[in-house]
Amino acid sequence: MSANNGGSLLAQPLQRPSGLRVLAYLGLFVLGAVVGAAGALVQGGWFPGGLLLALAGAGGLFLGGARAAGGRGGAVAPAAGWMVAVILLTASRPEGDFLFGAGVGSYLFLLGGMAVAVICATLGLGRQPSSPDVRLGK
Secondary structure, three states, X not given: OOOOOOOOHHHOOOOOOOHHHHHHHHXXXXXXXXXXXXXXXXXXXXXXXXXXXXXXXXXXXXXXXXXXXXXXXXXXXXXXXXXXXXXXXXXXXXXXXXXXXXXXXXXXXXXXHHHHHHHHHHHOOOOOOOOXXXXXXX
């Protein structure tokens, strides 16, 4: 049994990510920003269905990123992109233009998206072994 199989996640040594993994995380970050911008437009246009569609799309991306990357970092990268895009879109411009109105739907999208991001990043993937020969009793 190696030292990496047991113990706390904080007690394990850090590993340098490969170039492909960094590129995948960057792609997930950009995809999160796109989903955040699209969700900002959809949630206001078709309330309440658009709000549910935007949050479901964000949740699907976060969980899909975690599955594709094989870890919680795959959920954090698109969540960070989503957050950056949404925060940038909430700021009003000097001309007075804005994307988010001061309605209940906008606040539900902001708070609901953050809650979905935290839930998906926390519960994205458990630390279960993937091969069948490591199960107890076999």
